[in-house]
Amino acid sequence: MNVLELSHVHKSFARTEGEDVTQALEDINFTVNDGEFLSIVGPSGCGKSTIMRLIAGLIFPTAGTITLNGEIIKGTDTERGMVFQKPTLFPWLTAEENLHFTARMQGRRKDSSYMAEAERLLEMAGLAEFRNDYPHQLSGGMAQRLALIRTMINNPKVFLLDEPLGALDAFTRMNMQDEILRLWQQSNHIVLMVTHDIDEAIYLGTRILVMAPRPGRVRADLKNDMPYPRVRTSDEFLQWRKRVLGMLDFGQKNTKEVSA
Amino acid sequence: MHKKSSGADVLSHLTRERLAELESRPRTPLRVFMDYVICFMPVIFGLLALAEYLYVPNLKGNKSTSTYTYFLAILIATAGMYFVMSFFSKKIFLVLRYKAPFYSFIFVLLAAYDYMTLKTGKLVLPYFTWTDEILNAIIDDRAYLLDCTINSLKLLFTGYLSGALLGIVTGVACGCSRNADYWISPFMKLLGAIPSPTWIPIVMVIASTLFSGAVFIIALGVWYSLTIATMTGIRNIDKSYYDAAKTLGASPLRLVLNVAVPFAVPNILQGLTQGMSTACLTLITAEMVGVESGLGWYVSWQRSWAQYGKMYAAIVVLCIVFIAVNWGLNAVKRRLLRWQEGMTE
Numbered sequence: 001m002n003v004l005e006l007s008h009v010h011k012s013f014a015r016t017e018g019e020d021v022t023q024a025l026e027d028i029n030f031t032v033n034d035g036e037f038l039s040i041v042g043p044s045g046c047g048k049s050t051i052m053r054l055i056a057g058l059i060f061p062t063a064g065t066i067t068l069n070g071e072i073i074k075g076t077d078t079e080r081g082m083v084f085q086k087p088t089l090f091p092w093l094t095a096e097e098n099l100h101f102t103a104r105m106q107g108r109r110k111d112s113s114y115m116a117e118a119e120r121l122l123e124m125a126g127l128a129e130f131r132n133d134y135p136h137q138l139s140g141g142m143a144q145r146l147a148l149i150r151t152m153i154n155n156p157k158v159f160l161l162d163e164p165l166g167a168l169d170a171f172t173r174m175n176m177q178d179e180i181l182r183l184w185q186q187s188n189h190i191v192l193m194v195t196h197d198i199d200e201a202i203y204l205g206t207r208i209l210v211m212a213p214r215p216g217r218v219r220a221d222l223k224n225d226m227p228y229p230r231v232r233t234s235d236e237f238l239q240w241r242k243r244v245l246g247m248l249d250f251g252q253k254n255t256k257e258v259s260a
Numbered sequence: 261m262h263k264k265s266s267g268a269d270v271l272s273h274l275t276r277e278r279l280a281e282l283e284s285r286p287r288t289p290l291r292v293f294m295d296y297v298i299c300f301m302p303v304i305f306g307l308l309a310l311a312e313y314l315y316v317p318n319l320k321g322n323k324s325t326s327t328y329t330y331f332l333a334i335l336i337a338t339a340g341m342y343f344v345m346s347f348f349s350k351k352i353f354l355v356l357r358y359k360a361p362f363y364s365f366i367f368v369l370l371a372a373y374d375y376m377t378l379k380t381g382k383l384v385l386p387y388f389t390w391t392d393e394i395l396n397a398i399i400d401d402r403a404y405l406l407d408c409t410i411n412s413l414k415l416l417f418t419g420y421l422s423g424a425l426l427g428i429v430t431g432v433a434c435g436c437s438r439n440a441d442y443w444i445s446p447f448m449k450l451l452g453a454i455p456s457p458t459w460i461p462i463v464m465v466i467a468s469t470l471f472s473g474a475v476f477i478i479a480l481g482v483w484y485s486l487t488i489a490t491m492t493g494i495r496n497i498d499k500s501y502y503d504a505a506k507t508l509g510a511s512p513l514r515l516v517l518n519v520a521v522p523f524a525v526p527n528i529l530q531g532l533t534q535g536m537s538t539a540c541l542t543l544i545t546a547e548m549v550g551v552e553s554g555l556g557w558y559v560s561w562q563r564s565w566a567q568y569g570k571m572y573a574a575i576v577v578l579c580i581v582f583i584a585v586n587w588g589l590n591a592v593k594r595r596l597l598r599w600q601e602g603m604t605e
Contacts, residue, residue, distance in 0.1 A: 056507050076506040088504035092522045092599045102508035105518065134599045150508070 002069055002157045004032045004055065004190055009064035011050055023215040024050045028064070030209065030221060032158075037184055037191045039205030041198055041244065047216025048194040052162045055192065056082045068158060078102065081156030085163040087143040089135040089150075096122070096131040099150050121149040125179075141172040145179070152183060159184070161193040165200065177203055181228065198248070202240045203230050210247045220247055277350050299343055299356045305367035306336035312371045312379075313392075319381045327399065328392035332370070339363060389569040397573035405558070405577055412543060412554035413581065415471065419478025420539045424532060427483040431490020431531075435524070436516050441491075448487060456481030456538060457545040464550040474546040481542050482535035489531025493524025526600070529593045536589060540582055555581070 011025040025047040032038050040048050053059045054066055057076040066073045068080065089098050099118055103110060122128045125145040127138075135143055144164055151159070161180070165173045181204060184191045195201050201208050202224065210220040222244075226236055274282075287295075310332045318324055346353035370391065376382040378390035398405060433440035434448075459477050467473025497520060505519045547556025555578050562570040 053503075056503075058503055058506060076509075078507075078509040080507070082504075082507040084500060084504060086500060088500045090501065090505075090519070090522070092525065094599075101505075101518075105505070105508055105510040105514050134601075154509070 002034045009061045012062045026215040026217045035188045037206045039201035040194045040209045041201045042211030046211040046213035052160045078154040080158045081151035082160040083164045087147040125149045159191045302339035302363040305364040309367040309371035327395045386568045393569040394572045397569040408558045419475040423479030423482030427486025431487040435491045435494025470551045478542045481538040485535035486531045489527045493527025494520045497523045
């Protein structure tokens with residue numbers, strides 16, 4: 001059983017000019033357990049990506065602690081996989097070599113069980129026949145699927161998705177949402193996904209974290225127990241939409257009564 | 261040629277060539293005819309150049325042999341062979357159609373030069389010799405020229421390879437480590453302002469052997485080009501590649517070797533090309549000033565005896581050598597940059 005816990009996390013950044021410091025996150029507290037899919041929504045500037053980068057271990061909190069199974073996160077590790085908004089595929093490697101990159105980095109032997117898993121992932125992502133293509137030859141959706149399976153091959157305990165579908169068109173996006181859902185249901189590990197898209201957050205998450213900007217803080221932590229597969233046009237779904245939209249309302253004064 | 265084929269099987273067996281053919285606009289019969297005439301042009305101009313050599317009388321006292329006749333004949337035969345092959349291969353046809361005007365122009369230049377030297381003496385002896393003389397000089401002195409070429413290449417590649425290797429290492433260090441950058445960059449700025457041949461007189465005095473001195477100077481220039489190019493390449497890297505690699509389990513050393521260096525390869529190759537031209541320049545200068553072997557030395561030695569025919573012979577060999585070296589370098593470049601193919605389209 002894996003437990004990810006953020007307690008009293010603050011994060012500030014030095015401005016590029018002058019002595020000023022910007023506070024990006026203020027007192028973030030939440031716990032995520034195995035089998036939970038946490039959608040994080042909020043306007044830009046609310047520090048959603050910063051949370052991801054903190055958990056990944058790419059940056060460190062100014063105050064507070066982040067722990068996975070009781071251990072403080074001290075840097076990057078393959079047990080916490082991350083997929084970025086851009087596919088960040090290495091342009092000099094073919095699709096297949098990109099997939100094997102992480103094995104090469106860890107000096108993992110490419111035995112038959114590893115190769116079988118790689119093959120399964122390539123098939124699943126519909127990339128088997130494009131294995132020898134270079135990233136610039138792949139479409140946006142294919143590139144992002146490759147980025148996903150490149151992280152999945154490590155079978156991470158925590159899967160961090162930083163707006164991975166942000167740059168895709170609506171149709172590719174909806175297909176990818178189903179794929180992500182299927183992957184998560186198979187592994188049943190922790191998934192955290194940052195998104196701008198409220199529909200996406202409701203469609204995927206077992207929990208929805210609504211954030212407010214400047215400084216970034218958690219406005220609400222909502223449990224979403226609609227059964228899967230969720231229907232985007234159902235009344236319940238629309239109710240959820242109303243609720244989350246209300247919480248993100250730009251008339252921020254009346255947020256309290258809405259969130260009740 | 262431009263049939264709209266409705267059969268699906270035709271479209272399913274498309275090759276790159278066939279695709280270009282299908283999608284290109286139809287050519288008129290006149291256009292097709294003109295294309296083949298243009299492809300035949302080099303042969304016509306070659307024959308004209310040959311006629312000029314054989315039938316225009318020489319200026320009094322100028323002697324000519326049949327070496328140049330053979331030389332032209334070989335060139336014309338090659339042009340003719342490609343013309344015939346262009347009927348069988350679309351690829352050769354396209355290349356020939358593109359290059360033929362320029363090949364024709366080369367024959368014009370050869371004929372014009374021959375006319376101005378051998379036939380009329382407009383360009384005066386002994387400074388200008390006709391092509392026949394130069395070819396004969398190459399053939400007569402071939403053993404010694406080959407020896408000089410080998411010596412030059414030895415010097416060039418010892419200097420070039422050691423300089424390039426060190427340059428890449430320094431560049432990677434400066435690009436990846438602030439500390440290395442702090443200590444090395446100031447020297448780079450200082451040295452960068454000085455063209456490497458400047459060091460020749462100093463190094464020739466200090467160095468234990470002339471060879472090692474020349475190697476050092478050549479390596480210095482190449483080292484500088486490569487350091488700057490590698491450093492620039494690594495600094496331009498999109499930081500998100502580092503982030504991705506880190507979350508995929510890359511250690512700091514791996515980040516350098518498997519992310520930073522591959523990313524900088526296009527820059528490194530550019531530096532290698534630039535370094536090669538610096539190296540060639542430095543090599544010839546060093547050979548002309550101090551080193552007593554090699555093609556550069558041969559050129560200045562023959563000049564001092566007023567043997568201009570032999571001097572040109574060495575210059576021609578130099579050209580061929582440098583063209584071959586650059587061709588090799590470009591082949592390496594294409595191989596290493598396969599992943600960029602079609603990227604800029």
